[in-house]
Amino acid sequence: MKRSLILIAALAAPQAVFAWPWSTDMMNQPSIxxxxxxxxxxxxxxxxTLSVPVQGIPTPVANREEAKTIANPIAVSDASLKQxxxxxxxxxxxxxxLTGKAESPIASKIGAIDLTDSYVQKELTEGWIFGTITFGSYVMPAYGSPAGNAEGRGSNDLTVxxxxxxxxxxxxxxxxxxxxKTAAANQ
Ligand code: HEC
Incomplete structure (x- = not known):
């Protein structure tokens, strides 16, 4: 009985170690x-302000409207399509x-649109799609700007x-x- 008490005390001990003055961790610094x-x-x-993403170039526009007319600087290639x-x-x-046809279980609940129809494939400019990914849309999140859209929603997940x-x-x-895929399924 006594032995098990000692064991419990020994197991609990490392907890206290963190409280000792010499147990500092380099990770805990005043940095953000x-x-x-x-x-x-x-x-x-x-x-x-003026900070530049570590990888690559900063977003060249301030909002989705401005993005509408910018040209796509990256040529279509197998490598680009793969990424x-x-x-x-x-x-x-x-x-x-996965097919872009809004077949995900939540698509109809939040109004995520079919990306394979002519609206997205033909009518929207590539710059506008870039702007939508960067700044988000009404429901859609922003992936390129930490400040995000008007409601301040935004991550910085995708580089330019x-x-x-x-x-x-x-x-x-x-x-x-x-x-x-559809052709293969119809065979
Ligand atoms: C959390 C769900 C969600 C995710 C994730 C998401 N979208 Fe959307 N997206 C939506 C919804 C909902 C709409 C339609 C309503 C709106 O415009 O917000 C939309 C609309 C769009 C539009 C049309 C914009 C317009 O002007 O009509 C495009 C293009 C688009 N998404 C592309 C993408 C791309 C590319 C990604 C990945 C980087 C993505 N979406 C990720 C929910 C999402």
Whole structure:
């Protein structure tokens, strides 16, 4: 009985170790940690003005309207489509479906649209799709700007290049892939 009490005390001891003055951890410094929220809010610290993303170039426009006319700087290639496809499946498929046809279980509940119809494939400019990914839309989240859209919703998950790869895939890979699959299913 006594022995087990000692054992319990020994197991509990490491907890106390953290309280000793020499048990500091290099990780705990006054610096701001990645994605650390401000106080009790869920908001991340805003990036300081003029800070440049570590990977690549800063977003060239300030809102979706301005993005409408910008040209896609990344040529469509197998490598770009492959990367766009991977990112699409991670970031977009949950709402728009793996095929883009809004077949995901929540699509109809939140109004996620079919990305393979002519509205997205032909009418929207590539710049507008880039802007939608960057700044979000009404319900859709923002993936490129920490300040996000008017409601302040936004992450910084996709770099400028990554967003263009997704645009390339949405416009040049999604529909082709869906057609191939449908043709195979009809055989
Ligand atoms: C949380 C769900 C959700 C995710 C994730 C999501 N979307 Fe959306 N998206 C929506 C909804 C809902 C709409 C329609 C309502 C709106 O415009 O907000 C939409 C609309 C769009 C539109 C049309 C915009 C317009 O002007 O009509 C495009 C293009 C689009 N999404 C592309 C994407 C891409 C590309 C991704 C991945 C980077 C993505 N979406 C991720 C929910 C989502």
């Amino acid at each position: 940690k990645p994605q650390e929220p401000v106080g009790d809010t869920a908001q991340m610290y805003p990036l300081p 766009g496809r991977n990112l699409f499946r991670i970031y977009c498929a949950a709402c728009h479906g 290049e990554e967003r263009w790869h997704v645009v390339n895939y949405v416009r040049n890979g999604l529909l082709k892939e869906t057609n191939v």
